[in-house]
Amino acid sequence: MKFGVVVFPGSNCDSDAYHVIKDVIGVDCEYVWHETRDLSDFQALVLPGGFSYGDYLRCGALARFSPVMDSVYRFVDEGKLVIGICNGFQILLEAGLLPGAMLSNNVLEFRCQWVNLRVENTKTPFTCLYEPGEVIRVPIAHHEGNYYAEPEVLEELERTGRVVLRYVDASGNPTAEANPNGAAHNIAGIINEKGNVFGLMPHPERCSESILGSRDGRRVFLSMIKSLETGALLS
Amino acid sequence: MKFKGTVTVWLKEGIFDPQGAAVKGSLEAMGFKEVEKVRIGKNIVISLDAENALEAKDLLEQMARKLLANPVTEAYRVHVEEEKAGAER
Amino acid sequence: MKFKGTVTVWLKEGIFDPQGAAVKGSLEAMGFKEVEKVRIGKNIVISLDAENALEAKDLLEQMARKLLANPVTEAYRVHVEEEKAGAER
Amino acid sequence: MAEISQTAPWREMGLKDSEYELIKERLGREPNYTELGMFAVLWSEHCAYKHSKPLLKTLPTKGPAVLVGPGENAGVVDIGDNLACAFKIESHNHPSAVEPYQGAATGIGGIVRDILAMGARPVLLLDSLRFGPPEDPKTKFLFGGVVSGIAGYGNCLGIPTVGGEVFFAKPYAGNPLVNVLCGGIMKHEDLHKGGAYGVGNVVMVVGHSTGRDGIHGCTFASDVLDDDSESKRINVQVGDPFMEKLLIEACLEMMACGAVVGIQDMGAAGLTSSCAETAARAGTGLVIDIGKVPMREEGMNAYEVMLSESQERMLLIVSADKVDEVKRIGAKWGLHAAEIGRVTDSGNLEVLHNGVLEASIPVSLLAMGAPEYTPEAREPEYLRKTREFSGESVRAPEFSEMKGILLKLLASPNIASKEPVFRQYDYMVRTDTVEGPGRGAAVLRIKGTKKGLVFTTDCNGRLVYLNPKAGAAWAVTEAALNVAVTGAKPLAITNCLNFGSPENPEVYWQLKEAVQGMAEACKALETPVTGGNVSLYNESDGEAIYPTPIVGMLGLCEDIEKRITPGFKNAGDLVAVLGKVWGDARSLSGSEYLEVAHGMVAGDPREPALDLARGIIEVLTECAREGVLSSAQDLSEGGLLVALAESCIHGEEGARGCAMSPKALGCGGREDIRADAMLFGETNTAVVVSFAASNEEQVAHICRQNNVPFAVIGRVQESALAVDTCGGLRVLEVPTDEIAHAYSHGLEDSLRG
Ligand SMILES: Nc1ncnc2c1ncn2[C@@H]1O[C@H](COP(=O)(O)OP(=O)(O)O)[C@@H](O)[C@H]1O
């Protein structure tokens, strides 16, 4: 099993994701330069956080036209796993691999802080090792994480269980105060219809070792490994 | 021929524009009570070569659709004029 | 009377626009070889109340000078029109 | 040529007549316009340290761990395991005063390139900021712009901003200070230097294209701010953090492949300084053709190209056989990597423009020939008044007022939580930040080792104003204690000397005294100075800023799992003071309490007891090794009670309170003791620690061995801070929630106010 971490010009959480997968968890992992077109070696891809192309124009908008993205579409069609973290999520939205778009945080500031998240759906290849409704602590760090989608789209996401993570308070309630950026329905992470593309604003790779204050993020990667190993949850 | 295209991009009506709201707040605090609404958009000025204005406009439309505006949240308008030599911008 | 003012703000000539440069690079990579230059500015649309167009324009000039444009790096232009009832923006 | 001496353009460029004469004499002819411009920038205060060099020579710069001291782009310190840390602080005050966002952003860009130039990967940033009073509208504008500029640039680079300072005081109103520190890590063998070695090697420019931005930026930085500064605004450089990120990756790759003989960032004075300095270090010469420099504007002449301060560019000296490799890496990252010249043995910097000679100057004259000045120094007049302060100058508050004073201090923007600032910084990227901003010094793990890097910046300009020598020494000891309370050993410092005009004898006196104080403290604590920066002419409307010699300190934590943190851990733990709390009127000198509660800036701060500071550092490192402490926090602004309050605020659930009495500090029988001075007086040779009662004997023993006074003053409790008098009377009891509220809202409230 091999993970690939895509490196766009301006990616800056690439080495963090690589470190967790390779050094902390111990699964084979390689960087994938954004001009690469052959992804056949990999079973799972990480689109990491950062500022691809400086996040100029709109976050993720320019990265979407990187050569690797053609292959990413095919990779997704083949049912392999793709996780987009922060900027990676923004790229997935711009690329149309997930629905919706990101607006500026309603606080109009970059926000780096810990948040509480409720795991809404554990029947995904990215969250199968969490308990349903479990509240986890994960950091965010972004300026544009205010998720927006048209009402019909939101309704469908909710109805089909595709809202995977939601910002909540310490006791698990999705309150306005617990929403750090104004995201619709307190959405922090969503999955595509097929269930193999996951985008989230929080950074699980920043909380996968106890020395960093929480290991709550590690199970995202472990879930991916488990579902790749067992083939469960993969259509 | 050289053309100067301007693609104006703005948030669709109905989508809250926090930046616009903040600017409105600041303007009010500065004493501009007359302000009713503020919306902030982008103004992308592109100098380009084309056979004629029609072709220029068509190219700009394509750029706007594919890249410059996000169809989920943004609307755009394209304007083209011939580049005046030595124009200020 | 209601007016719709548009303040267009752009980086002064001679000041490097990294955003514009990056967008130009992407447009070229996408095959738009005709593009010579891209500059990205802001487009601030303000609905406001004023006695007449002259007063509206004057107010907008003040807002631009005091808040909307950074005189160090940016230049601006103000445009006013009467608000059409039910206009799209 | 004759017209040069008639129109005297050097004056506008910032050169004195005598300097022009010196240039003419040493050159043996009149310089042409381009050459004159090159002299003007390199002989500016910013580049040549004309007024500070003789003083800087008195700072200690050597130590067993110092691999590279001052003179290169940044200092480098050995941290064991074949690793080294490069670090340096730099100011961007003048640009930030004029355009706060871009000024601060390009400040980050510049210091990051300095670290990169040593061959290190930049891994952390700190920002040390000074503004006018928070309620001043101009402060809001500057503060907002500076903080978002640092965030905008640093976050994009993926380098965490892990700490810093923010201090507000009137003298900074027209002239804010923006000092930024960058640290980087490398293997010993990856160390690079900025020398143009090897005749025949190739000179290359890597990174951004060159435009007309920032021409004469460094002469601007050596000028006093006035209304005219507005018109200098077109000098403003715009940062492109995306380009900088690519530049970092590309340069690291170029260095890794063994192509790079010398490397230097192009900061102030751009091509001129980078060429002159690399050649001067190597004792060689360079010939470059500026027609080969990638340009972003048309029709630029030699003068403009040589003086441009366009950002995100590096000068590389490349072995002739590796040029193609460097070009290939540049292309991979989408960067210009242009061959512009060669290393020669002429000793001259020769500038051609498409083959025509435009300038030819001996590099030693350019880089090292500027005159040095030793201006007149005179003790400032104001000190006569400020030193008159005594116990009689301020009324001692009633016990009933203490709670109000404590809450007011905690909410004071200089003490209150800086979270509204650092939550805008990505301080977690790279996943090494073990202790981030908000809890004292930053602690970063070093992957693959057990070790941690510890960083802090410190300086209280108010204290330096009242006693420059004591205040500067104080900045060093405060930084050292900040590092030591984590259990780490202070290793070395970098510094940025922010002062007014050295041509004012009173300011020069401040500078001289401060450097002396810094030198003495660094010697005593064995923390050599590995580099730094001098920013003079920080004045507005004829008023100088508080003299502000900022200290950036590096410490090393041998075992990161054994680090100590500031919050209380267990109810019932004993709380003790290690060191000396004076409790007398003099300890109120320059204190936050005196300004916040009495509206006074007065007194004569004591020089820190350096032996005692050394002892405390020993005690803390030994306690960390033995694992006997639960928490440690140093005393700084706000004194003992604020330090205790902070340990409560950061305390673990169930251990967020403390009951204390100053009795053990020896209040009985002393005439000079006052309650306000005991609780709020400032000293920097004391820390408060907590530990399990069973460890008391061991902690006391370690203190005795190091001649450090040790006094148990109370116990950790659940959720309130309480103070009893020596006589046992409870005079204060505040729920920690109330304390935390004042502390966390203070900054935003005062900026709103
Ligand atoms: N501008 C800033 N940027 C990042 N962190 C900051 C900034 N200002 C203060 N901090 C953080 O807030 C905490 C308190 O700062 P300060 O009061 O200066 O601490 P200390 O008294 O320990 O020197 C420290 O952890 C510091 O790093």
Ligand SMILES: [Mg+2]
């Ligand atoms: Mg401090």
